[in-house]
Amino acid sequence: LPAQISASLETLGIKDQNPGSSTGQNWLNTSAGFFSSLSPVDGNKIAAVQATDKATYEAVIQKAEEAFLTWRKVPAPQRGEFVRKLGNELRVVKADLGRLVSYEMGKSYQEGLGEVQEMIDICDFAVGLSRQLYGLTMHSERPGHRMYEQWHPLGIVGIISAFNFPVAVWSWNAMIAWVCGDVCIWKPSEKAPLSALACQHIVAKVLRESELPEGISCLINGDYKVGEMMTQDFRIPLISATGSTRMGKIVGQAVAARLGRSLLELGGNNAIIITENADLDIAIRGALFGAVGTAGQRCTTTRRLIVQESVYDTVKERLKSAYAKLVIGDPLDEKNHVGPLIDQDAVKAYLSAVEKVKAQGGKELVPAGVLTGPGYESGCYVKPCIIEAENHFEMVQHETFAPILYLNKYRTLDEAIAMHNGVPQGLSSAIMTLNMREAEAFLSAAGSDCGIANVNIGTSGAEIGGAFGGEKETGGGRESGSDSWKAYMRRQTNTINYSTALPLAQGIRFEI
Ligand code: UN1
Numbered sequence: 001l002p003a004q005i006s007a008s009l010e011t012l013g014i015k016d017q018n019p020g021s022s023t024g025q026n027w028l029n030t031s032a033g034f035f036s037s038l039s040p041v042d043g044n045k046i047a048a049v050q051a052t053d054k055a056t057y058e059a060v061i062q063k064a065e066e067a068f069l070t071w072r073k074v075p076a077p078q079r080g081e082f083v084r085k086l087g088n089e090l091r092v093v094k095a096d097l098g099r100l101v102s103y104e105m106g107k108s109y110q111e112g113l114g115e116v117q118e119m120i121d122i123c124d125f126a127v128g129l130s131r132q133l134y135g136l137t138m139h140s141e142r143p144g145h146r147m148y149e150q151w152h153p154l155g156i157v158g159i160i161s162a163f164n165f166p167v168a169v170w171s172w173n174a175m176i177a178w179v180c181g182d183v184c185i186w187k188p189s190e191k192a193p194l195s196a197l198a199c200q201h202i203v204a205k206v207l208r209e210s211e212l213p214e215g216i217s218c219l220i221n222g223d224y225k226v227g228e229m230m231t232q233d234f235r236i237p238l239i240s241a242t243g244s245t246r247m248g249k250i251v252g253q254a255v256a257a258r259l260g261r262s263l264l265e266l267g268g269n270n271a272i273i274i275t276e277n278a279d280l281d282i283a284i285r286g287a288l289f290g291a292v293g294t295a296g297q298r299c300t301t302t303r304r305l306i307v308q309e310s311v312y313d314t315v316k317e318r319l320k321s322a323y324a325k326l327v328i329g330d331p332l333d334e335k336n337h338v339g340p341l342i343d344q345d346a347v348k349a350y351l352s353a354v355e356k357v358k359a360q361g362g363k364e365l366v367p368a369g370v371l372t373g374p375g376y377e378s379g380c381y382v383k384p385c386i387i388e389a390e391n392h393f394e395m396v397q398h399e400t401f402a403p404i405l406y407l408n409k410y411r412t413l414d415e416a417i418a419m420h421n422g423v424p425q426g427l428s429s430a431i432m433t434l435n436m437r438e439a440e441a442f443l444s445a446a447g448s449d450c451g452i453a454n455v456n457i458g459t460s461g462a463e464i465g466g467a468f469g470g471e472k473e474t475g476g477g478r479e480s481g482s483d484s485w486k487a488y489m490r491r492q493t494n495t496i497n498y499s500t501a502l503p504l505a506q507g508i509r510f511e512i
Helices: 003-011 054-071 076-105 109-129 168-179 193-209 224-231 245-257 280-296 309-324 344-359 413-421 436-443 484-488
Strands: 034-038 045-050 145-153 156-160 183-187 217-219 238-242 261-265 270-274 302-308 363-366 385-388 404-410 428-432 452-455 489-497
Touching: 003 045, 003 076, 034 193, 045 193, 054 156, 054 183, 054 217, 054 224, 076 109, 076 168, 076 193, 109 168, 156 168, 156 224, 168 183, 168 193, 168 484, 183 224, 193 217, 224 238, 224 245, 238 245, 238 484, 245 261, 270 280, 270 413, 280 302, 280 309, 280 404, 280 428, 302 309, 302 413, 309 363, 309 385, 309 404, 344 363, 344 385, 344 404, 404 413, 413 436, 428 436, 436 452, 484 489
Parallel strands: 156 183, 156 238, 183 217, 238 261, 270 302, 270 428, 302 404, 385 404, 428 452
Antiparallel strands: 034 045, 145 489, 363 385
């Protein structure tokens, strides 16, 4: 392994080839064997991780249930204090964790750091929230009665996260769930288990130092079968899952079958409308980072550009020259803009999408391709490409997790909005315009149908303070900021009679 990576693993407490034995849950002892974490950066095996078997899963559930009995009684501001300490630990390890995320997942080091910063930000948010889990009071219709609502912890929250944000998305869920009084079981992507182990170590350390039960934070590892143990488990009232729409449909149905709750944050097919009134400098920069950042592997990645015909050729030319300047390579080397895809399956999916869209009539403006030669030995580096394609083409309707940008032309804004909304997904969206009427139309009830709608900002890179998620096949869930915390608690309506009579609601008379 590169020396810097070995040093970071050491700092993060992942010292040997079998880090599963030191997850901070030392009582874990699994018979399910090991699986490897491979880096798409250079193809190296970073380490082997222990998979979770059924018996271990049962032990985890028991620990979590036990911990919940204590944790739910800890006052919320004190739970916030625990999260504050976690945020401080994350500040200390930011560079090491950012580097591990970059090496294990393939995003640029800057984006790895950004991801850890997102974790720190949500910690700060959750600390404040721990004193603001507000309920409402109502006026009772009966004399001498008081009515109010309060929010109680739910219990165990199951978190299923994806490879592309291997740590931040977990933290949006876990930090909020913890101040809400829940305990968490995390099933990270089997493509990025070490980043998750590193987080588990950090949490385990703070739990020990705070003399809190270790079951507050649990980690289980493996493929979808491990996730299934949670989705089918009635002891887990809430499953929060982030990933593909395909995965979300399976999870959502399994959880619904037992009438559990799920919070789904699934695929996006995000577009930017560039109008004739756009500041083109901003539009091009926004589209570029949106389309090629994280090598097109964000759920918020810009996949479609819908451009007004009078500026279409200019946008096309400027994009082409911007793409020509992109440097593809080792994401830990800061002069590179684009790193690898997560694995060779992702490369195959990229190639097949390009082939399919071309077969339907798509025209390659910036050609696709897989890079070979020194530095590209992992076989996971691909060229960001731009394809002129119609919105209704099968592949344009579909989320391919790769840097493929589809270009479309429009005449009127109504046409652009219809095209924009004319996909099954509804996560993030943007309009580039300096015209107030256009911007407001895009944000209106008849405008973008997405959970996130921006003006003069690309589709990716949302701040944690807002509710994050989207509509339609994106799954409808909201994570992170605003009042997303309500999904992690149960609401109780309380009516108290302090009078000497017992009047019934709705004026009903019942005498004997
Ligand atoms: C994701 O890709 O699953 O808005 C999350 C963004 C990031 C989070 C993306 N803050 O692009």
